[in-house]
Structures are given as C-alpha cells and as structure tokens.
Amino acid sequence: DTEVTQTPKHLVMGMTNKKSLKCEQHMGHRAMYWYKQKAKKPPELMFVYSYEKLSINESVPSRFSPECPNSSLLNLHLHALQPEDSALYLCASSRLFPGTGSYEQYFGPGTRLTVT
Amino acid sequence: TQLLEQSPQFLSIQEGENLTVYCNSSSVFSSLQWYRQEPGEGPVLLVTVVTGGEVKKLKRLTFQFGDARKDSSLHITAAQPGDTGLYLCAGAGFGNEKLTFGTGTRLTIIP
Numbered sequence: 556d557t558e559v560t561q562t563p564k565h566l567v568m569g570m571t572n573k574k575s576l577k578c579e580q581h582m583g584h585r586a587m588y589w590y591k592q593k594a595k596k597p598p599e600l601m602f603v604y605s606y607e608k609l610s611i612n613e614s615v616p617s618r619f620s621p622e623c624p625n626s627s628l629l630n631l632h633l634h635a636l637q638p639e640d641s642a643l644y645l646c647a648s649s650r651l652f653p654g655t656g657s658y659e660q661y662f663g664p665g666t667r668l669t670v671t
Numbered sequence: 672t673q674l675l676e677q678s679p680q681f682l683s684i685q686e687g688e689n690l691t692v693y694c695n696s697s698s699v700f701s702s703l704q705w706y707r708q709e710p711g712e713g714p715v716l717l718v719t720v721v722t723g724g725e726v727k728k729l730k731r732l733t734f735q736f737g738d739a740r741k742d743s744s745l746h747i748t749a750a751q752p753g754d755t756g757l758y759l760c761a762g763a764g765f766g767n768e769k770l771t772f773g774t775g776t777r778l779t780i781i782p
Contacts, residue, residue: 559713561713586768588768595775595777596775597759597772597773597774597775598714598772600769600770603768603769605768610768611768611769643711645713645714647713649768652702652719652721654721655701655702655721656701656765656766657701657702657719657721657763657765658763658767658768658770659702659704659716659719659763660704660716660761660770661716662706662713662714662715662716663713664712664713665711665712665713667711
C-alpha cells in the first residue's frame, strides 16, 4: 500500500473563514510534508514533519498552521487566507530508500483550494 | 541553492513516436525521482534511481541516472495518449528529507 489520502478534494473558503486540510498515510513513514502548487509550476515545499516534530518551515505565513497529531496524520489549519493562496495543496510522506541515505516521497491526490 | 533544469519545457508529439526528457543540475544528488502528474491530481512516483549510471525500465519508459549523479533522462518508446502529463524530476539530498524539483516537462501525445 503506497497510498496517501487527503480530504477534502475541493475547498472554497472566504477570507475570514477557518478551515483545515487533512492528510493520512498508513505506510509507517516517519516524515510527512505539505506542499503548495500553483498552476503549471512544480510543488513548493511548505512544511516537513519528521517523527511528529516540525523539522522544516519554509518561511510560510502564519495564516497556515501545520499540526501532526500522530505518525499517520497531518493537518494544515487555514485562517484569514488571501485570494493568492488559492492553489493545489499536496501532502506527501517519505521513506528511506533501502541501502541509501535518500528519502523517497509519495504524494496524495491534493486539495484544490479556492479563496474568495 | 540546488537547481534542476528540465528540457524540453513543452513537448507535443504524435502517438507512436519516441521521446527523451532531460533533467540536469550542477549539484550531486543521492537519488533522483521521476513523477508524472495529471491536472488537478498529485504527482505519481514512477521510479527512483540511486546509483550513478543506473538504468531502470518500466514497460516503455527507460530512466537513466548520470554517472556523476547530477543528471537524469527519461526515454519513452512508442508514446501513447495515456503518457500525456506533467513530468517532474526531483533530486534528493544526502540524509535530507527535502526534494529539489525540476522545472517540469509538459508532454502531450496526439492520437
């Protein structure tokens, strides 16, 4: 099973709303990620959790707040977003590739977020 | 800063033709991953190459990792409309959880 699941698939929210994106994996991966992807661009890293601790924050505005309740779950809490935050939000998890010091990432299907 | 340049940026060819996509960097990576992404969906991992000079085949797709671990290529034989999508290469650092993504190649196969 190499599946990462994300909910919801689509989300429309106003600039004053509070919403959360959810991600789940049951592959035993200990690193989980949030990415933002704009149309026709590669994914941009937002946050990395390693062993349930935030290890990388790529200077993301505080209106995005990640949370890792346990090793299988990753949330992204959204508050007071701007229209330019509209994008595809991707969750990923990774494992160490056997015999290397290299991580191999698996992505979820994404949440299409529209901020109005 | 590690950068991965992909070429071509766009490619539109007829069904049945062959093609090669290149992924180049001045940096060394511990491994390189290739993904295919369809509009509105997440990237799907196609392959991970970890050894310099390694060649991996996945049906009609052949992936190669450069000897110096700085570049990679993806060759598709007899392209089919189902191969249409955005192809992304991504390099992994040594013991580093981050991936450096390439600039992407948008492939269209015309029936």
